[in-house]
Amino acid sequence: MKEVDVLILGSGPAGNTAAIYCSRAGLKPVVLAGLKMPGGSLTNTTDIENFPGFPEGIDGSELIDRQQEQAKKFGAVYEFDEVESVDFSGSKKILKTQMKEEYSASAVVIATGSLYKLLGAKGETEFAGRGVSYCATCDGFFFKGREVVVVGGGDTAFEEALYLANICSSVKLVHRREEFRASKIMVERAKKHNNIEFILNTVVEEILGEDELVNRVRLLDIKTGATREMQTAAVFVAIGSLPQTGFLGTALEKDDQGYIKLNNLNSQATNIPGAFAAGDCTDPTFRQAIIAAGAGARAGIEAERYLLD
Ligand SMILES: Cc1cc2nc3c(=O)[nH]c(=O)nc-3n(C[C@H](O)[C@H](O)[C@H](O)COP(=O)(O)OP(=O)(O)OC[C@H]3O[C@@H](n4cnc5c(N)ncnc54)[C@H](O)[C@@H]3O)c2cc1C
Known part of the structure; x- marks a missing residue:
């Protein structure tokens, strides 16, 4: 069993930003980057023109690499692994992974994103990102x-x-x-x-x-x-998206589509104390990198305050 203060699930903009905030607060967060799509949805795209700070635009993978580099600089540790099941019934959160690791975390930030539903038409994947x-x-x-x-x-x-x-x-x-x-x-x-x-x-x-x-x-x-x-x-x-939250089972509250429910508009806290969620896995509406990053910052700050308390 690996004991950590904060375990962050996901290495997209939400997870990376939570990692920057937690590591700068001295927490040494461990980030499970995911196995199917480490780096998240942005690694599927080349031209990001709406993330502030990049007037010439930036490649999606490069933006993610830079975020991770920034989090690592302050002490965040990234592991290539993915959570399979969780037990949030005790004060410590227990998470089991595909690589057969077991983590005990005082706080978790869930930032596992969502996937767009595919149409299934011929040519769809061939022309993805090309129209x-x-x-x-x-x-x-x-x-x-x-x-x-x-x-x-x-x-x-x-x-x-x-x-x-x-x-x-x-x-x-x-x-x-x-x-x-x-x-x-x-x-x-x-x-x-x-x-x-x-x-x-x-x-x-x-x-x-x-x-x-x-x-x-x-x-x-x-x-x-x-x-x-x-x-x-x-x-x-535009036929919907699937939040990547199945591995949570009934451990915390989700809506009928599987998006993680937040306690209120001013917080990334879920119904489980010490479990925070951020980004597209909570958001059926905006699904934008900057919004996921903002939510990740809030989740990082809230996780740090939770541990202080
Ligand atoms: C083709 C494409 C183009 C886009 N273009 C733009 C754009 O131009 N501008 C913009 O603002 N937004 C864009 N988006 C949307 C943007 O990518 C998302 O809003 C953003 O990535 C959401 O961030 P996130 O951190 O919530 O989730 P994601 O970036 O999707 O990251 C999810 C992370 O969770 C990990 N994960 C999943 N399951 C588990 C698990 N069980 N355990 C551990 N880790 C897990 C994944 O591996 C991944 O690292 C685009 C999306 C796509 C698909």
């Missing part, structure tokens, strides 16, 4: 003045479509059903934009392109069975 995106706030600007497609029928898809309608020349919202899951107010708002068009009862069968960039999609009308190709510069997939 296929899961985040309009992140990538919309790259398609300024162009025609784009959004896939989905919930509030997220409408938020993406409304955001893109202000940047792109046209937005085609492709939805597999006749009715939307999105709230009425979002649908009404979208209808007021004359550059948003709804394509209903339709799925994206294939994403196609040339020179490694998306330039069209093949659509299937599921009522008639007819297929057609449509020009587009990008496909924004």
